[in-house]
Amino acid sequence: MKVDVLLGLQWGDEGKGKVVDVLTPNYDVITRFQGGPNAGHTLEFDGQKYVLRSIPSGIFQGGKINIIGNGVVLDPLLFKIEAESLAESGHDLTKQLYISKKAHLILPTHRILDAAYEAAKGDAKIGTTGKGIGPTYTDKISRNGLRVGDLLHNFNEKYAKAKARHEAILQSLNYDYDIAELEKQWFDAIEYLKQFHLIDSEHVINGYLKSGKSVLAEGAQGTLLDIDFGSYPFVTSSNTVCAGACTGLGVAPNRIGNVYGIFKAYCTRVGSGPFPTELSDETGEKIRAIGHEFGAVTGRSRRCGWIDLVALKYAIMVDGVTHLIMMKSDVLDTFETIKACVAYKINGEETRQFPFEIGDDIEPVYVELPGWQCDMTGIQSETEFPKAFSDYIAFLEKELEVPIKIVSVGPDREQTIVRHIEK
Ligand code: GDP
Ligand code: IMO
Ligand code: MG
Numbered sequence: 001m002k003v004d005v006l007l008g009l010q011w012g013d014e015g016k017g018k019v020v021d022v023l024t025p026n027y028d029v030i031t032r033f034q035g036g037p038n039a040g041h042t043l044e045f046d047g048q049k050y051v052l053r054s055i056p057s058g059i060f061q062g063g064k065i066n067i068i069g070n071g072v073v074l075d076p077l078l079f080k081i082e083a084e085s086l087a088e089s090g091h092d093l094t095k096q097l098y099i100s101k102k103a104h105l106i107l108p109t110h111r112i113l114d115a116a117y118e119a120a121k122g123d124a125k126i127g128t129t130g131k132g133i134g135p136t137y138t139d140k141i142s143r144n145g146l147r148v149g150d151l152l153h154n155f156n157e158k159y160a161k162a163k164a165r166h167e168a169i170l171q172s173l174n175y176d177y178d179i180a181e182l183e184k185q186w187f188d189a190i191e192y193l194k195q196f197h198l199i200d201s202e203h204v205i206n207g208y209l210k211s212g213k214s215v216l217a218e219g220a221q222g223t224l225l226d227i228d229f230g231s232y233p234f235v236t237s238s239n240t241v242c243a244g245a246c247t248g249l250g251v252a253p254n255r256i257g258n259v260y261g262i263f264k265a266y267c268t269r270v271g272s273g274p275f276p277t278e279l280s281d282e283t284g285e286k287i288r289a290i291g292h293e294f295g296a297v298t299g300r301s302r303r304c305g306w307i308d309l310v311a312l313k314y315a316i317m318v319d320g321v322t323h324l325i326m327m328k329s330d331v332l333d334t335f336e337t338i339k340a341c342v343a344y345k346i347n348g349e350e351t352r353q354f355p356f357e358i359g360d361d362i363e364p365v366y367v368e369l370p371g372w373q374c375d376m377t378g379i380q381s382e383t384e385f386p387k388a389f390s391d392y393i394a395f396l397e398k399e400l401e402v403p404i405k406i407v408s409v410g411p412d413r414e415q416t417i418v419r420h421i422e423k
Contacts, residue, residue, distance in 0.1 A: 001208075002257025003031075003215045005245045006325075008222030009315040011231075011269040013295075013302065014262045015327035015408060017041025020057035020218045022406075022416050023260075028213040029065045030058025031205065033248030034238040035220030036073035036106060036136070037082075038129040040296030045413040050086070051296045054079050055097065056218050059086070063096060065208075069201055069217075070102035071238065071248020073136040074148060075111075076189035077182070083192075099193070100201035101149030107159070108182045109166035110135040116175035126234055127271030129298060135166075137237035148198055151190055202250025209255060217245040223315035224269075231358050234273025242319040261321030261402070263312055265329045265338075265392075268293050268302040274358035277305035277341045291331040306339040306366065309399050314354035316402055323405040326396070329389065330409045335371040338392065342367050342399065369395060377410045382419050 006023070008014040021043045024030055037053040043060065044050075052059075054074055056066040068074060083093055110132030117134065118125045128134060139145040144165065150158055170177060208215060219240055224230045226240040238244060242259050246252065266287055269275045278284065284304045287293065293302035315321070332338055341364040343350045350365060372386035379385065385393075385407075393404055407417045 004258040005217040006260040007219040009261045009263045010222045011224045012222040017057040024058040024061040027216040029215045030056045031067040032056045033069040034071040034244045037078040037131045038133045039220035044411045068099045069249045070100040072103045075106035076193045077186045080189040080192045098197040098199045103148045104140045104145045106132040106136045108179045112177045116173045134237045262325040270302045276362045277308045279305045308341045325406040327408040330377045339366040
């Protein structure tokens with residue numbers, strides 16, 4: 001069997017959690033392969049809303065195995081808060097959720113370092129989620145990290161060494177902090193974590209594939225936040241692209257099957273960094289208001305703009321997307337016209353190639369299309385699509401050269417339309 005991968009193609013928050021939940025009945029195993037609690041994946045069904053941060057979005061559909069893979073960075077305290085809140089709402093995960101021993105641990109001092117580095121950058125700050133993601137991946141790459149498997153042997157000694165190193169850096173930055181209470185809660189959370197299956201996930205996942213089980217890998221963030229291919233340095237610290245699923249799970253490239261690329265019918269970004277199609281006017285405000293574009297975890301206001309097909313094509317290329325999924329189509333229901341950026345004008349020259357640097361000198365070249373101006377939130381099948389919406393889909397498919405397989409018209413699980421198109 002192969003691993004299918006679902007990836008955000010923009011700057012995150014495309015609706016990955018919702019679609020993973022919808023696709024879960026087709027799979028035996030759901031995995032996360034990168035990122036950590038910087039993610040906020042929202043699911044809505046039966047009138048309830050859940051936001052997941054470290055736990056895969058496959059936990060609500062009938063006892064499927066969910067795995068936090070080796071490429072993830074895990075904060076035991078935030079994990080405990082998340083798992084306990086799910087247990088309170090009747091979802092006991094201890095049997096269904098496995099955690100890789102090779103996943104790296106976010107220590108309390110990683111969170112402080114994240115804040116200290118951001119403060120030191122001043123106006124050039126990334127606008128991180130403040131969860132210690134960058135410092136934890138930095139320690140991983142510089143071979144100083146602590147892993148979940150380390151909890152099982154001589155942990156206190158390893159922890160003390162890492163903490164001392166972090167404290168020396170914080171001192172050099174003259175950064176004031178107090179982690180006593182946080183540290184106490186963090187150590188309680190470690191004991192909590194130990195009741196879960198801590199596994200050699202690469203063996204387990206490959207064993208599943210060999211025995212014919214199907215696996216879905218759930219991406220976090222989005223391709224434009226990838227450490228290599230995103231809008232560097234305004235990116236996250238992991239490989240959010242498809243290849244990240246190979247390293248973040250221990251599966252070989254020839255084991256990758258379908259690649260689902262998910263995007264909004266428009267575009268958003270949270271945090272600093274370039275955004276060529278950003279709308280700093282009332283149109284942007286309107287998208288934000290109708291789309292409730294505020295961070296799932298931080299509550300930060302998301303920047304909004306038109307869809308950017310130059311960036312999307314780039315993401316599709318780098319990820320090898322086989323199927324597209326368009327989200328939040330309903331948010332554009334009331335617009336008279338809709339714009340799509342098909343090229344960038346840089347120094348007077350038009351290009352369709354995503355450039356090395358997305359500078360302020362980029363001028364988006366737009367195509368304007370008629371809006372459908374009707375309520376799509378109750379639509380159940382593609383036969384009910386208004387003509388202008390079908391035309392919008394046909395336009396996107398022609399530009400992007402990949403079929404749009406699923407269309408989402410509202411936040412609820414039920415507001416999802418699977419199109420009957422050939423693969
Ligand atoms: P993720 O990080 O990719 O899982 O996405 P988030 O959960 O951060 O953000 C997506 C937001 O859009 C959530 O509030 C979802 O409930 C909501 N959402 C998802 N799909 C749709 C849709 O088709 N229409 C509308 N209006 N909202 C949606
Ligand atoms: P999901 O999985 C949107 C952004 C932050 C910041 C940059 C670096 O919900 O789509 P980090 O804390 O990772 O060091 O922050 O990345 N960012 C996200 N933006 N959705 C996310 O996750 C994000 N995770 C990180 O806002 O600009
Ligand atoms: Mg999110």
